[in-house]
Amino acid sequence: MSNGGRSISVLNVAEKPSVAKSVATILSRNQGMRVREGRSRYNKIFEFNYSIRGQPCRMLVTSVTGHVMELDFDDRYRKWYSCDPAALFEAPVRKIVPQDKLDIKRTLEEESRRCQWLVLWLDCDREGENIAFEVIDICTAVNQRLTIKRARFSALIEREIHESVQNLVEPNQWFAHAVDARQEIDLRIGASFTRFQTMLLRDAFVIDSVGDDRNLVLSYGPCQFPTLGFVVERYWEVQSHEPEEFWAINCNHRSEEGLATFNWMRGHLFDYTCAVIIYEMCIQEPSATVTKVRQQEKYKYPPHPLNTIELEKRASRYFRMSSEHTMKVAEELYQAGFISYPRTETDSFSARTNLQAIVQEQLEHPVWGSYAQQLLDPGSGLWRNPSNGGHDDKAHPPIHPTKFSPGENNWSQDHHKLYELVVRHFLACVSQPAVGAETTVEIDIAGEQFAASGRVIIAKNYLDVYRFESWGGSVIPTYLPGQQFVPTTLTLDSGVTRPPPLLSEADLLSCMDKAGIGTDATMHDHIKKLLDRFYVTKDQNTRFSPTNLGEALVMGYDDMGYKLWKPNLRSMMEFDMKAVSEGSKSKTEVLQTCLQQMKACFIDARLNKEKLFEAMSVFFDRSNRSVREDQHGTGEVVRLCQLCNQSNMVLKQSRDGNFMVSCLGYPLCRNVVWLPGSVSEAAITSSVCNSCTPRPIHMIQFKFRRSEIPPNYNVDHLGCIGGCDDILRQLTEICGTGSRMPARGRGSTQSQSTAQTISRQQMCTNCRQTGHSLGDCPSVVSAASHSRTRRRSTHDGEASVPCSTCGASCTVRTANTANNRGRKFYSCQAQGCNFFVWADSLDSGTGGGGRRDSNGVSSRGRGRGSRGSTFVSVTGEPVTGRCFACGDPSHFANACPNRNA
DNA sequence: GCAAGGTC
Incomplete structure (x- = not known):
């Protein structure tokens, strides 16, 4: 290695300026180091002398800022209309x-x-290795005689760095290839699908919810779409939740020492009769016997050391800060030297970190300084070595404070909050867990088991400094095994199941993390992208809902049968990338198979583009140009329009193949009857319906697609659209229609014509078909089991009754649970409001102010036998059951006026 | 005008 003692010049390149500085400081031992400017203002050049394995070296240490190059298509393919988007799967790409x-x-x-050697100090992960090859390409282009070496290091600490420079290795081509493949796949899939769906849908619909939609980009990306998928999937879960009533027995015992609440160890039962029988047994023999008293010491452990995702999740939970804003503030704190590098997967400290020194720095803080003092006092016993979260990116330590600050003048509230979180989190990590004494008491009443528990906190320990967490505890009276007592109350209470909450930002980050969508440094970007693209909205509680646009896109691909919005695609790619980085698959092989599959998928999606149209049509109006182009032929007359009484209604087929009978008075009259989606042919006959009026209403000869209708229906059918035809109605219900319904509530509807408003009033407000009203709507009466139908009917739901909790509107739906199958209920559509009421309880009420009172006990009591006077509590008071939510005995929880309070 | 990944 020696060249006769002559010094050689070595160019060292790190991934970011901070690493260049650390490496230079460590290697130079801070002696004789010179700093000079490079061409870029951020990337300085450090110079000093060093010796590598006896070879004297003039070391130049500089940096890049992440990737220097990016992949793009050749110029010829860059313009959107320059080529068929499918061509982007093969179009030449290059790094620039x-x-x-x-x-x-x-x-x-x-x-x-002017150097002889190039030493690469990029981060030791796949992206870092790929950047290393970008640097190699740039440097060898001007100096082909460079000797190229890679420094491998797992932390920026002295021993590691010195060891690594004395043991230089070769750069890992496999790692870099894995990233090359990832980049190319992302670019080709992203660009092709984005161009395709933007050009297809943007001009075809009035996407009024986004303001000016002319420049709208409907992007598709292998990370953003699965992220959107998580939001939509949860939203659908919430929408399709059908509340189910359940029953529980609760027992209270008040003594001189206080109150104990005993919970039924069966939890709750959905079978009312069964619950009543057990309850009656308890009431008849109400004496309770203590069967078990257990006392245990319990610990609540401090969190693991902080990594990026956890920082984002906690800042969202504790301060409601968006992950994107959190990273911006964290970056600023890092740049100013107050916290360590904020983009890290690592959640365990290396054994070599001087943790005490980090605590030492915080001693003078006015608020937590005294806690830091206690930590360092061996007598306090508060210190505990931090736990190991099991993640290590081998490049950065967990996020921790690097410089003391009582708060700087130029800090915003959020800088204060985030610095405080990082410091308190670190102090908590090196603290003992909280200790509590837990008492559990089990009792037996007539063979039924109940349990109560209480907790006393013995030592708060880390909770003293980690003010963001708490550990509730309540004291219960003392009980002895074998002791007997008579409960103060023993009640049969009702409750209803609730839908899961919408995804919070913390939930969303967890979903992404679990599925491997994005990296710690990019997850917040994907979330922000969904907001920027108008695919999702976030409410004040950081909970996400899809917009009509976001939901329509997912629905469209879902209806095609593609899981493009599921995380699987990314996981598969990730699996292949791993194979490439391990050398078990070649980059070419992976690119070839993956792109071939994706291209096939793209071509297929394009063939099935009607599915996207249909899904978009659920939420958005077709733009005028498209609608007119779409409906060809003037059609034959079926009947006189019963809405405007002026024009005829004619049979038409839209471009996407669906049949309808619509008024020729359009756009003044928008009366339209959509026919089942399973119709393949429809022709007007000269026969006239005998029962429907005003005559004549011509019968239509239909042909249905066999595969799309149930086996007990005929493919051929002579039908009538006047309202008498049950078969047509049933098939409409089963198959859905090709109808295009206007956007619901969220967007502006002020531009609608008067004619449209009038015609809407005469349509069924549930399915938008004419010929029946909401009460007779076939899709309300049946329990729709097909998920898409159900989803649609949810969206279709028009304001039916005002919500008595929040004043918004409720839609009518049908329960599909064991006890209430087929029973209609109204549920509030407002976000965050879970109000619902059974429709039959409204029917039985006297209307007006009497409605709410009739929701509860009385109407259900009539239905299932009188429940009101059967039960008597042990204290002699009549028990009729009570509301699970507020305790009021006048109603049950499903009718509770305060249930959302 | 399109992706996701680095980082300032």
Whole structure:
């Protein structure tokens, strides 16, 4: 290695300026180091002398800022209308240095010209290895005689760095290839699908919810779409939840020492009769016997050391800060030297970290300084070595404070909050867990088991400093085994199951983390992208709902049968990338198979684009141009329009193949009857219906697609649209229609014509068909089991009754649970409001102010036998059951006026 | 105008 003692020049390149500085400081031992500017203002050059395995070296240490190059298509394919999007799966691509990286490139060129060696100090992960090859490409282009070496290090600490420079290795081509493949796949899939769906849908619909929709980009990406999928999936779960009533026996015992609440160990039962029988047994023999008293010491452990995802989740939970904003503030705190590098997967400290020194720095803080003092006092016993979260990216330590600050003048509230979180989290990590004494008492009443528990906190420990967490505890009276007592109350209470909550930002990050969508440094970007693209909205509680646009896109691909919105695609790609990085698959092989599959998928999606149209039509109006183009032929007359009484209604087929009978008075009259989606042919006959009026209403000869209707229906059918035809109605219900319903509530509807408003009033407000009203709607009466139908009917739901909790509107739906199958109920559509009421309880009420009172006990009591006077509590008071939510005995929880309070 | 990944 020696060249006769002559010094050689070595260009060292790190991934970011901070690493260049650390490496230079460590290697130079901070002696004789010179700093000079490079072409780029962020990336300085450090110079000093060093010796590698006896070879004297003039070391130049500089940096890049992440990737220097990006992948893009050749110019010919860059313009959106330059080619068929499918061609983007094969179009030539190349790596280019973007404008804002040109000065970094120039520094590398200039410095490498006069060096003999190039040592790569990029982060030791796949992306880092790929950046290393970008640097190699740039440097060897101007100096082909460079000797190229890779430094492998797992932490920026002295021993590691010195060891690594004395044991330089070869760069890992496999790692870099894995990233090359990832980049190319992301680009080709992203660009092709984005162009395809944007060009297809943007002009075809009035996407009024986004303001000016002319420049709208409907992007598709292998990370953003699965993220959207998580939001939509949960939203659907909430929408399709059908509340189910359940029953529980609760027992209270008040003594001189206080109150104990005993919970039924069966939890709750959905079978009312069964619950009543057990309850009656308890009431008849109400004496309770203590069967078990257990006392245990319990611990609540401090969190693991902080990594990026956890920082984002906690800042969202504790401060409602968006993950994107959190990372911006964290970056600023890092740049100013107050916290360590904020983009890290690592959640365990290396054994070599001097944790005490980090605590030491915080001693003078006015609020938590005294806690830090206690931590360092061996006598306090508060210290505990931090737990190991099991993740290590081998590049950065967990996020921790690096400099003391009582708060800086130029800090915003959020800087204060985030710094405080990082410090308190660190102090908590090196603290003992909280200790509690838990008492559990089990009793037996007539063979039924009940349990109560209480907790006393013995030592708060880390909870003293980690104010964001708490550990509730309540004291219960003392009980002895074998002791007997008579409960103060023993009640049969009702409750209803609730839907899961919408996804919070913390939930969403967890979903992404679990499925491997994005990296710690990019997850917040994907979430922000969904907001920027108008695919999702976030409410004040950081909970996400899809917009009509976001839901329509997912629905469209879902209806095609594609799981493009599921995380599987990314997981498969990730699996392949791993194979490439391990050398078990070649980059070419992975690119070839993956792109081939994705292209087939793309072609197929394009063939099935009607599914996207249909889904979009659920939420958005077709733009005028498209609608007119879409309906060809003037059609034959079926009847006189019963809405405007002026024009005829004619049979038409839309471009996407669906049949309808619509008024020729359009756009003044928008009366339309959509026919089942399973109709393949429809022709007007000269026969006239005998029962429907005003005559004549011509019968239509239908042909249905066999595969789309149940076996007990005929493919051929002579039908009538006047309202008498049950078969037509049933098939409409089963198959759905090709109808295009206007956007619901969220967007502006002010531009609708008067004619449309009038015609809407005469349609069924549930399914938008004419010929029947809401009460007779076939899709309400049946329990729709087909998920898409059900989803649609949810969206279709028109304001039917005002919600008595929040004043918004309720839609009518049908329960599909064991006890209430087929029973209609109204549920509130407002976000966050879970109000619902059974429709039959409204029917039986006297209307007006009497409605709410009749929701509960009385109407159900009539239905199932009188329940009101059967039970008597042990204290002699009559028990009729009570509301699970507020305790009021006048109603049950499903009718509770305060249930959302 | 399109992706996701680095980082400032």
